[in-house]
Amino acid sequence: MTSLARSSYRVVVVGAGVLGLYTAVHLARAGAGPVLVVDRGFLSSGASGRNGGGVRQQWETRATVRLARESVAAYRRFGLDFGYNIWFRQSGYVFLAETERELTRLRAVHDLVVSEGLPSEVLGPERVAALVPGIAPGASVGGTYLGSDGTLYPFPAVWGLYEAARSLGVEVALGVEAVGVDAPAGRVAAVMTSAGRVEAPVVVNAAGGWSAEFSRRAGLTVPNVATRHEIFATEPVKPFLDPMVVRVSDGLYFSQTMRGEIVGGVTVPNGHGVDGGMPTSPRFLTGMARALVLLVPRLASLGVLRAWSGFYDDTPDGFPVIGEDPRRPGFVHANGFGGHGFMLAPAASRRVAQAALGERVDLDPATFAPARFFSSDRPTSVERLQLG
Amino acid sequence: MAGPSERHVLFDRSAKNVRPGETLLAALARDGWPALQRSIRYHRPRGPFCGVGHCTGCLVRVNGRPNVRACRFEPAEGDVVTTENSWPSPRFDLLGVLDFVFPGGIDTLHGFRRPAWATRAYHRVVRRLAGYGAAPDPGVPAPPSSPPLRRTVDVAIVGAGVAGRALAAQLANAGRPVVAIDRALRPAPVPWADLLGRTTVTFLPPPAPGGDARFTLLGFEEPARGVEIRARAVVVATGGYDAALGFGGNDRPGVLTADGAFALLAPDGRAPFERAVVVGGGERVTDVLERCGDAVSAIVSPGDVEPGVVRRASELEIPLYPRSLLLSASGRSRVRSVALRTRGHGPRFSLGCDAVILAHRRLPTPQLFFQAGARMEWRGGTGAYYPWLAESGETSVPGLFALGESAGYLPDATGDTTARVAAALLGRPLPEGAPPPRVASTGLPDLDGYYRELAAEPRSGRWVACPCEDVLLEEVEAAHRAGYRGIEVIKRYTGLGTGLCQGRYCLPDALLLLARLEARSPPEVGYITQRPPVVPTPLGAFAALADVGSEEEPR
Numbered sequence: 001m002t003s004l005a006r007s008s009y010r011v012v013v014v015g016a017g018v019l020g021l022y023t024a025v026h027l028a029r030a031g032a033g034p035v036l037v038v039d040r041g042f043l044s045s046g047a048s049g050r051n052g053g054g055v056r057q058q059w060e061t062r063a064t065v066r067l068a069r070e071s072v073a074a075y076r077r078f079g080l081d082f083g084y085n086i087w088f089r090q091s092g093y094v095f096l097a098e099t100e101r102e103l104t105r106l107r108a109v110h111d112l113v114v115s116e117g118l119p120s121e122v123l124g125p126e127r128v129a130a131l132v133p134g135i136a137p138g139a140s141v142g143g144t145y146l147g148s149d150g151t152l153y154p155f156p157a158v159w160g161l162y163e164a165a166r167s168l169g170v171e172v173a174l175g176v177e178a179v180g181v182d183a184p185a186g187r188v189a190a191v192m193t194s195a196g197r198v199e200a201p202v203v204v205n206a207a208g209g210w211s212a213e214f215s216r217r218a219g220l221t222v223p224n225v226a227t228r229h230e231i232f233a234t235e236p237v238k239p240f241l242d243p244m245v246v247r248v249s250d251g252l253y254f255s256q257t258m259r260g261e262i263v264g265g266v267t268v269p270n271g272h273g274v275d276g277g278m279p280t281s282p283r284f285l286t287g288m289a290r291a292l293v294l295l296v297p298r299l300a301s302l303g304v305l306r307a308w309s310g311f312y313d314d315t316p317d318g319f320p321v322i323g324e325d326p327r328r329p330g331f332v333h334a335n336g337f338g339g340h341g342f343m344l345a346p347a348a349s350r351r352v353a354q355a356a357l358g359e360r361v362d363l364d365p366a367t368f369a370p371a372r373f374f375s376s377d378r379p380t381s382v383e384r385l386q387l388g
Numbered sequence: 389m390a391g392p393s394e395r396h397v398l399f400d401r402s403a404k405n406v407r408p409g410e411t412l413l414a415a416l417a418r419d420g421w422p423a424l425q426r427s428i429r430y431h432r433p434r435g436p437f438c439g440v441g442h443c444t445g446c447l448v449r450v451n452g453r454p455n456v457r458a459c460r461f462e463p464a465e466g467d468v469v470t471t472e473n474s475w476p477s478p479r480f481d482l483l484g485v486l487d488f489v490f491p492g493g494i495d496t497l498h499g500f501r502r503p504a505w506a507t508r509a510y511h512r513v514v515r516r517l518a519g520y521g522a523a524p525d526p527g528v529p530a531p532p533s534s535p536p537l538r539r540t541v542d543v544a545i546v547g548a549g550v551a552g553r554a555l556a557a558q559l560a561n562a563g564r565p566v567v568a569i570d571r572a573l574r575p576a577p578v579p580w581a582d583l584l585g586r587t588t589v590t591f592l593p594p595p596a597p598g599g600d601a602r603f604t605l606l607g608f609e610e611p612a613r614g615v616e617i618r619a620r621a622v623v624v625a626t627g628g629y630d631a632a633l634g635f636g637g638n639d640r641p642g643v644l645t646a647d648g649a650f651a652l653l654a655p656d657g658r659a660p661f662e663r664a665v666v667v668g669g670g671e672r673v674t675d676v677l678e679r680c681g682d683a684v685s686a687i688v689s690p691g692d693v694e695p696g697v698v699r700r701a702s703e704l705e706i707p708l709y710p711r712s713l714l715l716s717a718s719g720r721s722r723v724r725s726v727a728l729r730t731r732g733h734g735p736r737f738s739l740g741c742d743a744v745i746l747a748h749r750r751l752p753t754p755q756l757f758f759q760a761g762a763r764m765e766w767r768g769g770t771g772a773y774y775p776w777l778a779e780s781g782e783t784s785v786p787g788l789f790a791l792g793e794s795a796g797y798l799p800d801a802t803g804d805t806t807a808r809v810a811a812a813l814l815g816r817p818l819p820e821g822a823p824p825p826r827v828a829s830t831g832l833p834d835l836d837g838y839y840r841e842l843a844a845e846p847r848s849g850r851w852v853a854c855p856c857e858d859v860l861l862e863e864v865e866a867a868h869r870a871g872y873r874g875i876e877v878i879k880r881y882t883g884l885g886t887g888l889c890q891g892r893y894c895l896p897d898a899l900l901l902l903a904r905l906e907a908r909s910p911p912e913v914g915y916i917t918q919r920p921p922v923v924p925t926p927l928g929a930f931a932a933l934a935d936v937g938s939e940e941e942p943r
Contacts, residue, residue, distance in 0.1 A: 042873075042874050042876050042877050042914075043872070043877050043880075044877065044880050045876065049880060076504075079501035079502075079504075080501060080502070080504065083498060083501075084497055084498060085496065085497060085498060085499065085500055085501045087496075087511065087514075088507075089511045089515075133526065134523075134526040155880045155881065156497055159497070159872075159881065163870075163871075166871075234924075234927070235454075235455050235520070235888060235924050236428070236518055236519040236520060237454050237455070237519045237520065237521055237522060237523045237524075238516065238518070238519040238520075238521065238522040238523060239515045239516060239518070239519065240522070240523040241523075258511070258514060258515050258518060259518050259519070260515075260518040260519025260520075279593070279594070279761075280591075280593075280919065280920050281593065282591065282593055282604060282606055282933075285591060285606070285920065285921075285930055286606070286930045286931065286933045286934040286935075287934050288930075289927045289928075289929075289930035289931040289934065290930075290931040290932075290934035292927060292931075293927050293928055293931040294931075298523065298524045298525065298526045299523075299524060299927050300524070300612070300926065300927050300928035300931065301453040301454075301524050301611075301612060301926055301927075301928060302454070302455075302523070302524055302926065302927055303455065303923075303924025303925055303926055303927070304921055304924060304925050304926075304927060304930060305888065305890070305921075305924050306890065306919040306920070306921070307919055307920055307921070308917070308919050
């Protein structure tokens with residue numbers, strides 16, 4: 001049985017994924033006082049250890065583009081800041097359109113991204129073929145490309161943040177589950193964990209796919225829905241593909257990692273909720289194989305090495321939820337990233353730390369604050385480019 | 389001279405004749421030791437190791453397709469075969485210099501961060517070193533992708549070894565339609581039963597609730613045809629495999645499992661080695677002596693030696709070294725000698741050899757049980773996981789049965805266990821008496837004590853904890869020192885167990901090692917999630933099956 005070092009903390013962070021650990025690092029650097037991070041699994045057992053490592057700045061809304069751009073800058077520095085090499089390779093993201101209509105949508109993305117000072121390109125079919133060697137003729141009418149997007153190796157990011165947090169005095173308790181929140185006067189006073197009750201005026205819900213479950217345990221209804229997404233890796237081969245490739249129509253995405261594996265997924269209609277665990281479905285394994293082979297026929301003889309799955313924490317408007325819950329002072333949301341938590345974590349976690357410290361959060365509240373889901377003003381902005 | 393039925397292939401620009409029924413590996417072994425590969429990070433010379441299509445020791449490129457296992461490949465006329473991952477050749481690979489330049493290993497977790505302006509160059513170079521073969525040639529069609537093979541049967545038996553065949557015969561005699569599936573390229577026929585040879589079941593998801601044909605088995609027939617079998621009941625009799633062993637230089641070419649040795653033998657028993665040291669003291673050693681005893685020069689056992697082995701060894705005049713620690717193997721492109729020490733601080737000695745055949749430990753193949761969601765239990769006797777079994781041999785998943793070595797039954801139990809499973813499947817009363825004995829459920833494998841003793845010895849040579857990914861034992865120990873605990877985290881930290889064999893050869897020993905370092909039991913150290921597919925499955929084979937599972941999946 002794990003026992004905790006203290007009985008009271010300034011902040012308890014639930015979830016030792018990249019977002020929770022990054023937040024803990026920001027808090028410790030800001031001199032917040034004792035910080036505890038709990039996670040019921042092992043390090044990297046959640047989505048931070050299950051994602052495809054994509055980091056992109058091509059989005060449909062300015063708010064997301066800005067968070068992503070800031071995160072790219074942080075990941076470029078990660079090795080120097082945290083001592084671990086995350087192999088952040090900026091070799092671009094190609095978005096593929098199969099129809100003119102999809103291409104029109106991507107052009108709008110391109111215009112937005114360019115207006116933010118990022119040199120995105122609109123691609124014709126020839127340029128697509130050059131960037132995706134072996135793509136089937138006629139598979140795409142064109143797309144967009146941003147060379148400073150890229151891929152990284154997720155695990156070392158978790159190790160680097162874990163070690164940085166601990167060296168800053170943060171306590172990281174693995175195998176400890178947060179089971180509830182004690183809020184006698186409506187305000188967070190303590191967090192109940194499987195290792196006992198700890199007093200804390202602030203709790204950060206960075207539990208990824210399990211965030212809705214933890215919010216409910218704190219008596220809060222939230223619109224977040226966990227959706228299982230699946231992914232596979234092939235046998236490693238010598239490099240032939242540089243960018244991450246994403247198809248707009250079905251969310252097919254794949255890239256070739258530093259290790260040479262083709263890693264990718266496609267959206268299949270899996271059920272909602274975390275109760276079914278993280279199995280692999282025949283529908284994904286065969287459907288992903290077919291989608292990939294039809295797009296890049298030369299891969300047909302390559303072997304699928306392993307498949308796994310993880311949870312997206314989806315919100316109705318496609319934006320994450322960042323900030324204190326007005327219904328429960330002291331309860332800070334850092335969730336709802338819809339499968340893009342890793343790529344937005346450096347920038348998002350800085351705001352989460354602001355919220356946890358009661359500072360002004362450097363974000364548009366109408367877009368990101370939890371109140372948007374239960375205030376009378378319906379949110380106007382929606383981020384729909386929830387792919388790859 | 390090529391006989392009329394021989395096939396002519398081009399191997400690295402020289403002509404090679406392959407006899408009917410011969411694998412590419414066996415054909416190459418007729419000309420001497422086949423040096424086919426280099427390791428993935430340090431370009432250490434590697435040779436055939438497992439002989440059953442799991443390791444990376446015999447990967448070649450065939451007609452533009454990378455990573456074809458020569459031990460499981462029967463060439464066709466005109467095939468063009470080239471070696472991979474070395475320049476100019478596996479025997480003389482200039483990149484082998486990496487092995488000398490980085491004696492402590494390459495630290496890709498912390499290294500290559502500075503100077504920041506060199507990032508792109510680091511990425512280019514390191515990326516180019518990754519991977520085995522080059523990507524499939526563009527324009528080269530996938531191997532003949534005939535329409536998938538689909539069957540719906542009453543009972544599917546996975547594995548047509550001794551136990552699987554016996555059960556198939558019993559069910560067929562009782563008039564039940566049975567399909568038996570086996571990976572072997574040339575499995576012996578199973579009387580009256582439908583036999584799918586050269587076929588590997590790589591994915592057995594949990595069964596759909598209710599209805600007939602609740603199980604769906606997905607896999608492929610060599611080289612790349614999709615196979616889908618629906619069955620009311622599934623019997624897994626996938627057997628076991630010869631385990632690896634850790635020591636300095638454990639990845640040297642010439643160190644191989646018993647199955648690996650058998651894969652190199654010509655039909656007349658001729659082997660590309662003459663002075664093999666066999667490691668082990670039990671029944672598996674007898675198998676080795678049976679198949680290639682003439683090429684064995686010594687038997688070294690980590691523990692005691694069974695009387696049958698003593699008798700056979702003395703008949704063949706092969707010296708025996710019981711209770712010995714295998715400290716290291718030396719020789720770069722081929723093992724030349726092994727250093728040994730009698731256990732209990734006995735004398736050190738060495739033996740010259742040209743092969744080290746590992747026949748000390750058999751492990752089960754439990755992947756399909758894990759995939760299907762069967763309740764699994766650790767058994768200390770072998771240090772491996774087996775399904776929980778009812779008296780009938782049924783697992784916790786109704787309709788999923790286990791037989792033979794993969795179920796943990798001892799070898800002489802075949803008759804009784806098949807009778808039980810057959811009775812359960814035919815709705816007859818089970819045979820009287822207690823179910824046959826299985827591998828001991830408690831304790832630790834004998835190897836644990838062996839490794840404890842070995843840990844006190846000075847190291848010599850590189851001990852490669854995970855040969856597929858070239859992870860050194862020192863890297864595993866460093867991860868432990870850095871505070872990372874449990875096999876799942878160590879796997880992600882070091883890469884151990886993420887290579888082509890998916891941990892078959894590194895995980896069992898890594899569990900014993902970590903249990904010692906973490907001062908807890910192997911089950912507490914955890915286990916690597918057994919992810920589908922069981923063996924790498926061509927994308928084209930799965931793609932051909934893309935209309936399966938169209939109904940809602942079970943929840």
